[in-house]
Amino acid sequence: xxxxxxxTITKVVSPILMIFSLYLLLRGHQLPGGGFIAGLMTSxxxxxxxxxxxxxxxxxxxxSRVFYxxxxxGLALSFLTGLAGLFVGGYFLKSGVAHVEMPLIHxxxxxxxxxxxxxxxxxxxxxxxxxxxxxLGEEE
Amino acid sequence: MTSIxxxxxxxxxxxxxxxxxxxxxxxxNFGTRLGWAISVVPFTCVALILSLLPGxxxxxxxxxxxxxxxxxxxxxxxxxxxxxxxxxxLISGIGFLVVVYSIWYLSEKxxxxxxxxxxMMFMGxxxxxxxxxxxxxxxxxxxxxxxxxxxxxxxxxxxDVSRYGATKALVITGVxxxxxxxxxxxxxxxxxxxxxxxxxxxxxxxxxSDFYVxxxxxxxxxxxxxxxQFPFHVWLPNAMEAPTPVSAYLHSATMVKAGIFLVARLSPxxxxxxxxxxxxxxxxxxxxxVGGYMAIRQTDLKGLLxxxxxxxxxxxxxxxxxxxxxxxxxxxxxIINHAGFKAALFMIVGIIDxxxxxxxxxxxxxxxxxxxxxxxxxLVGCLSMAGLPIFGGFISKEMFYESTLxxxxxxxxxxxxxxxVSASIFTFAYSFKFLIWGFFYDAPKSPPHHxxxxxxxxxxxxALLAIIxxxxxxxxxxxxxxxxxxxxxxxxGKTADLNLALWHGVNTPLIMSFFTVVIGIFxxxxxxxxxxxxxxxxEKVPWLSPNFVYNKGFLEGIPPLTQACMRWFQSGNxxxxxxxxxxxxxxxxxxxxxxxxxxLTFARLFQTELNFxxxxxxxxxxxxxxxxxxxxxxxxxxxxxxxxxxxxxxxxVLMGAPDLALTQFLxxxxxxxxxxxxxYFLPPYFKEAPPQRTKISDISISVLVGSVMTYYMxxxxxxxxxxxxxxxxxxxxxxxxxxxxxxxxxxxxxxxxDTMFEIAVFSIAAxxxxxxxxxxxxxxxxxxxxxxx
Numbered sequence: 006x007x008x009x010x011x012x013t014i015t016k017v018v019s020p021i022l023m024i025f026s027l028y029l030l031l032r033g034h035q036l037p038g039g040g041f042i043a044g045l046m047t048s049x050x051x052x053x054x055x056x057x058x059x060x061x062x063x064x065x066x067x068x069s070r071v072f073y074x075x076x077x078x079g080l081a082l083s084f085l086t087g088l089a090g091l092f093v094g095g096y097f098l099k100s101g102v103a104h105v106e107m108p109l110i111h112x113x114x115x116x117x118x119x120x121x122x123x124x125x126x127x128x129x130x131x132x133x134x135x136x137x138x139x140x141l142g143e144e145e
Numbered sequence: 146m147t148s149i150x151x152x153x154x155x156x157x158x159x160x161x162x163x164x165x166x167x168x169x170x171x172x173x174n175f176g177t178r179l180g181w182a183i184s185v186v187p188f189t190c191v192a193l194i195l196s197l198l199p200g201x202x203x204x205x206x207x208x209x210x211x212x213x214x215x216x217x218x219x220x221x222x223x224x225x226x227x228x229x230x231x232x233x234x235l236i237s238g239i240g241f242l243v244v245v246y247s248i249w250y251l252s253e254k255x256x257x258x259x260x261x262x263x264x265m266m267f268m269g270x271x272x273x274x275x276x277x278x279x280x281x282x283x284x285x286x287x288x289x290x291x292x293x294x295x296x297x298x299x300x301x302x303x304x305d306v307s308r309y310g311a312t313k314a315l316v317i318t319g320v321x322x323x324x325x326x327x328x329x330x331x332x333x334x335x336x337x338x339x340x341x342x343x344x345x346x347x348x349x350x351x352x353x354s355d356f357y358v359x360x361x362x363x364x365x366x367x368x369x370x371x372x373x374q375f376p377f378h379v380w381l382p383n384a385m386e387a388p389t390p391v392s393a394y395l396h397s398a399t400m401v402k403a404g405i406f407l408v409a410r411l412s413p414x415x416x417x418x419x420x421x422x423x424x425x426x427x428x429x430x431x432x433x434x435v436g437g438y439m440a441i442r443q444t445d446l447k448g449l450l451x452x453x454x455x456x457x458x459x460x461x462x463x464x465x466x467x468x469x470x471x472x473x474x475x476x477x478x479x480i481i482n483h484a485g486f487k488a489a490l491f492m493i494v495g496i497i498d499x500x501x502x503x504x505x506x507x508x509x510x511x512x513x514x515x516x517x518x519x520x521x522x523x524l525v526g527c528l529s530m531a532g533l534p535i536f537g538g539f540i541s542k543e544m545f546y547e548s549t550l551x552x553x554x555x556x557x558x559x560x561x562x563x564x565x566v567s568a569s570i571f572t573f574a575y576s577f578k579f580l581i582w583g584f585f586y587d588a589p590k591s592p593p594h595h596x597x598x599x600x601x602x603x604x605x606x607x608a609l610l611a612i613i614x615x616x617x618x619x620x621x622x623x624x625x626x627x628x629x630x631x632x633x634x635x636x637x638g639k640t641a642d643l644n645l646a647l648w649h650g651v652n653t654p655l656i657m658s659f660f661t662v663v664i665g666i667f668x669x670x671x672x673x674x675x676x677x678x679x680x681x682x683x684e685k686v687p688w689l690s691p692n693f694v695y696n697k698g699f700l701e702g703i704p705p706l707t708q709a710c711m712r713w714f715q716s717g718n719x720x721x722x723x724x725x726x727x728x729x730x731x732x733x734x735x736x737x738x739x740x741x742x743x744x745l746t747f748a749r750l751f752q753t754e755l756n757f758x759x760x761x762x763x764x765x766x767x768x769x770x771x772x773x774x775x776x777x778x779x780x781x782x783x784x785x786x787x788x789x790x791x792x793x794x795x796x797x798v799l800m801g802a803p804d805l806a807l808t809q810f811l812x813x814x815x816x817x818x819x820x821x822x823x824x825y826f827l828p829p830y831f832k833e834a835p836p837q838r839t840k841i842s843d844i845s846i847s848v849l850v851g852s853v854m855t856y857y858m859x860x861x862x863x864x865x866x867x868x869x870x871x872x873x874x875x876x877x878x879x880x881x882x883x884x885x886x887x888x889x890x891x892x893x894x895x896x897x898x899d900t901m902f903e904i905a906v907f908s909i910a911a912x913x914x915x916x917x918x919x920x921x922x923x924x925x926x927x928x929x930x931x932x933x934x
Contacts, residue, residue: 033886034882034884034885034886034889034890035884035885035886036886037804037886037888038804038807038886038889039804039886039889041892042807042811045808045811045812045814046811048815049811049814052814052815073915076907076908076911079904080904080908083900083901083904084901087898087901097898098898098901100894117882119882119893120893122893122894122897123892123893125904126892126893126904129904129908130904130907132908133908133910134815136911136915140914140918141822142822
């Protein structure tokens with residue numbers, strides 16, 4: 006798609022989309038968001054770049070491995086979270102929450118093991134969507 | 146009790162280690178060192194099992210649990226008693242000897258790494274079977290033994306006969322295994338537990354149950370296929386294509402005894418009825434006669450031993466079937482006897498095969514001079530197998546005769562001893578055929594190589610086994626008080642007191658033995674004539690053999706049937722698949738909810754308040770859906786489809802579901818683009834209008850889906866909201882999972898397993914697309930894959 010308007014908009018919007026998606030991912034446990042939504046949003050960002058520039062700014066064709074690793078790694082991460090639950094908590098996918106007093110900023114941060122699982126979901130969703138896009142697009 | 150975990154999982158760990166290290170190991174020339182390193186594993190297991198023995202002597206059976214799926218009572222649980230210790234010692238002890246033997250047997254050219262990998266996997270699985278205290282654990286290990294046996298039979302996979310034998314073994318034992326699983330579930334419905342030690346105490350409940358007969362038949366199918374009982378014995382002779390150490394280990398001493406083991410293990414719960422005796426002893430005696438009948442025909446020494454194994458397994462099965470305390474003791478004694486002499490004889494056949502280049506009796510004969518040490522070992526093994534005095538086989542055969550005389554539920558008191566004697570006459574004849582033809586008579590043709598004796602390393606294992614066989618005959622008390630009594634009492638459920646001795650005075654069993662020997666010698670003298678009569682018989686009535694049923698019925702009958710089914714189910718037309726799936730789901734769930742649901746009241750439908758925005762969204766939604774169907778241009782149709790999605794998402798916004806709305810928006814955006822990319826491959830316009838028939842069926846499916854979904858909506862509105870789980874999740878979300886976004890907490894925590902499978906499916910879909918698009922590019926490659934048969 007060779008449109009200057011779309012290219013310019015992509016330059017501005019896609020970074021915002023991606024950063025916002027990370028924000029959605031991290032806050033997902035407390036407020037609307039989460040791995041699935043964030044993954045889709047990140048892939049929407051990649052889709053925009055792909056539609057606007059093809060392989061010119063990011064070489065989707067030769068870097069497609071990145072996305073294959075992304076979804077396989079995400080799946081492994083989710084599974085390992087489950088295994089960690091098995092060994093620490095007693096059964097598969099047992100979740101846990103830890104409250105940690107952060108140094109320097111003196112705030113009480115909360116770490117949920119489910120959030121790690123959610124990052125796995127994020128990686129799978131994003132990896133699969135972009136892989137599909139590059140695979141289908143390669144034929145053009 | 147952690148030693149039991151080491152016993153079962155050490156072989157698995159060794160197998161896994163070999164797998165992981167195989168790329169590195171393949172580069173270095175490990176020679177025989179690998180075999181020596183592996184022999185540590187069974188040796189450790191022997192030592193650990195022996196260390197468990199004093200505990201069983203002192204305090205009886207003990208169990209050890211690790212929860213697995215606690216809600217359904219499935220756990221990794223181990224039972225240590227006399228029976229499991231006896232089998233454990235057999236498995237690890239003979240395992241050790243077989244590994245040492247294989248160091249000599251497998252030449253440099255063979256893939257030793259793969260051999261030990263599968264062998265250790267088998268050993269772990271087999272130890273798992275005998276020590277399991279949970280039916281599901283037992284089943285899992287049981288199937289693993291089938292799989293590793295498949296791998297080992299097909300070790301020389303480039304040979305057609307190996308592949309045939311491996312498949313046959315897997316198919317027959319696999320089908321039996323599934324029947325056994327069904328039997329376990331039936332058994333669970335009687336007892337309410339999968340715990341074997343609990344089941345064993347519920348014998349009276351089980352025998353009184355209506356499901357006693359089906360449970361017994363199904364479980365026995367598993368045991369009979371595994372232990373090569375008639376008519377499922379046909380896989381065992383073909384399994385002889387495996388390397389000889391494997392035949393000695395899996396197909397004579399251990400794996401084929403798994404069925405025997407399970408029958409013995411469950412006999413306190415099942416035995417003691419006429420049906421049990423009729424089924425188990427009936428099948429066992431038939432197998433014993435058929436195996437003996439077939440064994441005397443064989444000229445291949447390994448085939449002879451295979452049929453002899455079938456016959457001996459039948460004998461043990463029959464003794465377990467009699468169900469008396471004495472017969473249980475006899476069975477236990479024969480298990481250890483048989484394992485000893487048969488493993489030794491198999492190893493001798495391996496030595497003959499190595500030395501002469503063949504093991505066929507038409508080429509091999511008169512080996513006494515060239516192989517003096519092998520001859521001595523074979524002499525001990527054959528005489529014990531034939532049941533002659535001073536060897537272990539004599540004691541257990543006497544016990545077998547004694548138990549046939551006192552078996553319960555027999556309508557014909559003389560029939561069973563008569564069958565026993567005639568089967569033993571076969572045993573005597575084939576034992577002497579092995580010994581005399583192999584070592585005394587000269588063969589009609591000469592072997593490919595001039596025979597030569599094996600080195601000490603090859604002779605070590607069979608020699609040690611031969612010594613044990615002799616000890617079993619002259620000092621049976623040592624074994625009896627060490628472990629056999631404990632095993633026998635685990636089978637019969639009563640404290641056993643074994644007084645084994647070679648000489649019991651002149652009694653009925655001794656007279657029966659006398660007749661066996663006399664008629665046996667007579668049969669051996671006339672063996673050639675008998676075999677020619679047998680050959681004529683099998684030529685005239687080929688369908689009498691179960692092999693005929695397997696080859697003609699299964700191998701030639703089933704594939705056309707499955708192909709026909711497959712062509713019908715898998716037409717390759719996506720639209721047809723979807724129509725069938727959707728129609729089925731809709732009709733079945735609709736029928737179910739109609740039959741169980743209450744009539745619709747429409748009460749809350751009319752209370753719902755609609756404003757202008759809602760109505761407008763509805764109308765647009767309907768317009769967009771109609772447009773999707775009506776557009777002739779594909780791209781317009783996709784955009785209209787996306788439109789419906791966005792409108793639904795907008796509806797979520799109106800109803801206050803931000804998470805859903807956000808997800809829906811993003812899914813639609815990405816999906817529309819992906820679909821557009823897919824449609825790049827298709828022509829821009831739809832083909833000519835589909836025929837009238839297709840249109841009608843499409844419309845009726847749409848109407849069906851629409852009306853069923855509407856019905857569900859109305860039904861949901863009728864139900865009371867307080868019954869839903871939403872309130873509970875809202876309440877506990879923060880407390881249990883530390884998250885305030887309940888939707889997300891449900892996804893990643895409460896229903897985490899669902900999500901995990903969803904992302905797995907998602908990844909599999911990506912892999913599927915990858916395969917479809919990447920492989921499509923190389924049509925040559927695909928045809929190569931499909932054409933390389």
